[in-house]
Amino acid sequence: MELPSWLSETNPALCRCGCGGRRKGNFIEKTLRDIVGFLHEAVFSEEIAMREGFLQNLDSRVKVIMLIFLLVVVNLISHLSLLWAFYFILLAVAVFSHLPLRQVIARVWLVIPLFTGIMVLPALLNWVRPGEPFWVIWNFKHPLNIGSLSLPATLAVTKQGLWGGIMLVSRVGISVSLAVVLTLSTRWMDFLRALRFFYVPRIFVVTLEMTYRYIFVLITSMEEMFLARKARDAGQSPPKEQRRFVAAAVGGLLGKSQQMSEEIYWAMTARGYTGEIRISQNSRIGWQDAIILLLVTLAGLIMIVADKVLGG
Template identity: 55%
Template sequence: MDLPLWLQTNSPPAPSPSTKVKQSNFIQKTLQGIIHFVRESVYSEEIALRPGFLQALDPRMKLLAIFSLLITVNLLRHLPLLWGIYLGILILAMLSKVPSRFLIQRVWFVIPLFTGIMVLPSIFNWVRPGDPLWMLWTFSTPHHLGPIHFPPELTITRQGFWGAILLISRVGISVTLAVLLTLTTRWNNLLRALRTFFVPKIFIVTLEMTYRYIFVLITLLEDMFLARKARDAGRSSGSEQRRFVGSSIAHLFGKSLQMSEEVYTSMVARGYTGEIFTLQRFQLRWVDIFSAGVSLMACLTLYAADKVLGG
């Protein structure tokens, strides 16, 4: 019986101490990414179980309070009021034993990049005319694109710059509120609280199954890559790795379809109707009502202050 080709190929020699080790291949990087994802998910679940201020509140009142804050944040037009809310969010995070550094890194390392790219064109006078703030370039002749004529100066306008800062602040603070809610609330309790506010069943079921299937498919993907790594006698070429990735995607897609049918059929056979049931029962206390009332009053006060400031 002939040996397979991958066994006939000699493995590359081990690098000497003076030789720089090459970067890990695609399989190794993917495994590291999976481990990082699982570790972060477990850490988020640990935060939700800590004895903090937000963790102790009723999920329904917590959802109502944060939803009202989200609406208020997106209605305010003055940066001091917005960043005052953000300061209050950081105080709540400290009382809830959520590391402020973790919360800031999770939001502000991503939001300025993606939101900033979207709003970047609006800061220039060619897109949004306004009062010049910084002069960037002066052209000898005006430019035009068909019937559209551009001024000879390219400037950053005051309206465009502060409008971009306002939008980035709104998005960042809104995402921070959402992250704080998910970090301090267990997923099952959050879904049940959403159902209390008459969110459609199909939406809740989709969220629930998506959350569970992410971990199931991540585990399956980890097994596939570990098996590949264990059988990789030598360093695979780029074409071999691309073929493996393509076949893995196809296999994972087929496996997820088959598994979804089997799981849903077994759930229906056991009486599943789409409702969320948890062992923990919600108990509304006076501190929950008081916290929700304080949040609503703060939202109304901030909105009124924004109207008084005008602008």
């Protein structure tokens, strides 16, 4: 038996007709690559949380308390200089905790300016928020009347709107950065158990914990399905057939997840589960954690006082 001609090609990216044109990307291969990327990122985040570092050594309950408190502080501060001074201190703490600085910055500032900026964009204009013109976009030479609505003759970006937009984007970006630093330095299971400190219902915590655990099982099953399909057609099936396979795979995975949930429930029932969830008690907060929490609280209060002084 001879190998198919397409299997012996040195450049499979070229189309079969040999015209030298680029073929469209393989749908199954892209999906498989995304699945592997998701698993790699999740495992990498767990590895970061298990490293030796300043934030990693803190109790997860203390980190949750600090996160809530600092989020309040960030949203109470009205001076941009104080906000960004706090942000650079946060980056220094991330470096001291051996967190990937590039990932901390990229996860926030590649997304937040886009989505928050779209929301803020109308507030920059004097038609929405009157103020002192900073940049005149268009001059209509006479006021515009749209029904009962009267608009100024000029469409401009105001200083007040621009300053408010920069402040909102900064607050949102720094708040998300706080959450990113917390998630990168805390294992997911430790974070869920810390929620019990705030009297979050046990059934809610256990549901989140089992969801997080078994989502990787299902993702791994899907990866095996796509890998087996790719090994059988070597990426040569038409795009329409690939999309049909993806839809069938999603449906099969849904049925498998339902069957797995029933099996897990019956296994828990066989082991004595009656509806009451028992979670192991967390250890006491150490004196080092208490000192760090006190220092962070004092620093936050100092920032609020400094903001009031500068505002005066």
